[in-house]
Amino acid sequence: MEHLFGPVPSRRLGRSIGINNVTPKHCTYACIYCQLGRAVHVETDRREFYRPELLIGEAQQRIRDVYSRGETIDYLTIVPDGEPTLDLHLEELICGLQETGIPVAVITNGSLLGSPDVRRALLGAQWVSIKVDAASTAVWKKIDRPHKLLDHTRLLRGAELFAAEYTAREGTFLATETMLIGDMNTSEAELSSIARFVGSLQPDAAYLSIPTRPPAESFAIPAGEAALARAYHVFSEHTSRVEHLTGYEGDEFSATGVAIDDLMSITAVHPMRKEAVEALLQRDGSSFDVVQGLLEAQALLCTEYDGHTYYVRKFRDRQMGR
Ligand code: SF4
Structure with a gap:
């Protein structure tokens, strides 16, 4: 089983080495747009998937190999094909990876932020992205299809607590990511509620995305361009930096003459x-x-x-x- 991949280029994270800290398809959600398909094991109990020293050792080796080729690395990103906070050793893993001197990023669905242990673990990373697909519980259940033991109110409160502590720290970057699904979370009312909630977290950036790979369910259709433009407008009223996340990796936005x-x-x-x-x-x-x-x-x-x-x-x- 390959625990690491990359470095791969990413518009958000530059050149990043990805780390799989959870065995594939173990998640707290079964999102209708998940690119892993339907066979996701939905669970909420945090447990050991791999020994953290194994992952840290493999990361150190990969870093040496990359540097020996004269290449650069901007982030070590914990982004398994599942939910990274299910890993009981997340805090230890982040701490160990920090010792390489390369900033650590975590991309989480945020579902376990109600747990003080999960919040404490994530505080150690330099860059954290939290998924916010819905503000209302009904839409959350429809799109993210959470494990039945998850409590939406607790999750939202946990996200607020985490964001308040995290954004007060020097050298951190908080991002949110909202997947826009046609006829699911693109109504004026839902978009406004999501945008207000995202704004309350005071993220450094709010990303809007659409499914562009085959989703678990065929009815998870990407929001249209008009809905994306509307979402951008509504989010911009609450958050200063809003961006579409659509796979474009360039970042040169000044006039080039072309x-x-x-x-x-x-x-x-x-x-x-x-x-x-x-x-x-x-x-x-x-x-x-x-x-x-x-x-x-x-x-x-x-x-x-x-x-x-x-x-x-x-x-x-x-x-x-x-
Ligand atoms: S949170 Fe991510 S990995 Fe989990 S089901 Fe949703 S899209 Fe798939």
Whole structure:
């Protein structure tokens, strides 16, 4: 069983070595959009999956190999094909990985944040991402299909407690990730509630994503571009940095002089208002014909929201990076 992978490039984490601290398909949820398929073992009891010294030793070896090739590593990321906080030794693992001098990231669904032990373990990481797919219990149950012993109110309260303590620490980065599923969590009311809750956590970044790999259930359809633009708008009212997470790995958003490249890279991350597009075209010395061409090629879509015209990159058929 391979416990490590990478380094792989990630827009959020740069070059990251991934660490599987939980055997595949063990999770507290059985999300309808899970790319692991339906056969997920849903459980909530924290336990040992691997000895932490085994994973730490393998990480040290991998780091030596990567450095010997003259390559760099930005993060060690605990991101198994399941839920990392099910690992009883998470705190010890994070502590051991810290000794390599490389920052540690954890991508969790947040379901066990009601547990003080889980919160304490995650405090040791430099970068933590928490999933927030729903604010209402009914939508949470529909999308994330949690283990029956999980309590939504306790989870939300745990997330607040964790975020308050974590964001007060120097050198930490808190992210949230919300998967937008068509006709599930994209109503005006649900989006507003999720955005308000995410805002209360004061994350450094709130990421919005859509399923781009085959989901566990065929009815887990990605939210459309108009819903993504709406979500971006609503989230931006509560959180200063909101981004689409759609697999685009570039991060150069200033005007490069090539209007098509600029428009495609920026709209992959967030919708652009018409005025912003016009300003960018001016800086690039281009005309609106470029936008017209992208619209005709269906590489870009135009949508109206709240009295503004937005341009969004077409998302289908692109891969989503974690
Ligand atoms: S939390 Fe992640 S691993 Fe668990 S079921 Fe949902 S998508 Fe799959």
